[in-house]
Amino acid sequence: MSGSKKFMYINRHAPCGTVYAVEGLEVVLIGAAFEQDVCMAFIGDGVFQLKQDQDTADTGMKNFSPAYRALGDYEVNRLYVERESLQERGLTEEDLMPLTWEDEDEDWTEKSSIHVVDRAQLSDLMEEQDIILNF
Amino acid sequence: MKFSVMVSEGPYTHQASDSAYQFIRAALAAGHEIFRIFFYHDGVNNGTRLTTPPQDDRHIVNRWSELATEHELDLVLCVAAAQRRGIVDPDEAKRNGKDGDNIAPGFRISGLGQLIEAGIESDRLLVFGD
Numbered sequence: 001m002s003g004s005k006k007f008m009y010i011n012r013h014a015p016c017g018t019v020y021a022v023e024g025l026e027v028v029l030i031g032a033a034f035e036q037d038v039c040m041a042f043i044g045d046g047v048f049q050l051k052q053d054q055d056t057a058d059t060g061m062k063n064f065s066p067a068y069r070a071l072g073d074y075e076v077n078r079l080y081v082e083r084e085s086l087q088e089r090g091l092t093e094e095d096l097m098p099l100t101w102e103d104e105d106e107d108w109t110e111k112s113s114i115h116v117v118d119r120a121q122l123s124d125l126m127e128e129q130d131i132i133l134n135f
Numbered sequence: 136m137k138f139s140v141m142v143s144e145g146p147y148t149h150q151a152s153d154s155a156y157q158f159i160r161a162a163l164a165a166g167h168e169i170f171r172i173f174f175y176h177d178g179v180n181n182g183t184r185l186t187t188p189p190q191d192d193r194h195i196v197n198r199w200s201e202l203a204t205e206h207e208l209d210l211v212l213c214v215a216a217a218q219r220r221g222i223v224d225p226d227e228a229k230r231n232g233k234d235g236d237n238i239a240p241g242f243r244i245s246g247l248g249q250l251i252e253a254g255i256e257s258d259r260l261l262v263f264g265d
Contacts, residue, residue, distance in 0.1 A: 005254065005255055007251075007254065019176060019177075020176065023175065023176055023215075023216060026215060026247060027175075027247050027250065027251075030246065030247040030248055030251065031247070031248075031250075031251040033248070034248070034251045034252070034255065036251070036255065130254075131254040131260050132262075133141070133250075133254075133260075133262060134262055134264060
């Protein structure tokens, strides 16, 4: 392996309806073992992936949303959510599930993994990446 | 330059695998290296040898197999995505009690770590998908 790269996983799809969200999350969780510089972005309908109180019981599909809570333990603790995408869908940060991580450098203080950013800020973040994977 | 490619849509339904194939051929012709081609989501359907398109259409699966032989390419199907979609090699067939396998020549089945490694080891990782 040749050093650490900056990976961004961009999530563009709603949690249900297509397989992209759940299979995208699988890549992030497996990829965490490689100790790269990892962040995630949620844009468009992808912001629905983080919606609180998801209930898929009537659809017959598995509700995989609790798995996002594991991200903090895998040191995936920068989840950028696009502000405009939330607004366009009538959502605010309060509609998202609380996702946190514990900062070992600050006596395991619990911090939020969710960062709501503007479209322009997200564009700048994308520019910084070595690898961008779209789901 | 050293490239890797992810194909994330199925053959015939979507142009992604055609575009990936054309890109890889062009890159090889220009003297570039292809480190790995990783098939994910419905992209794993690029790797079943049971595919039987009409005779007057391109044979996407055979095309991959031939390119892999010609250039010693590493074609990897994600194991989790492949299991969901019924793409199995002899080992997976045995392990899961299936009565046959269907992986096409030149492909192998492995884990998602192969995708991350491809990103780390290559100069560029290109995604062909929707």
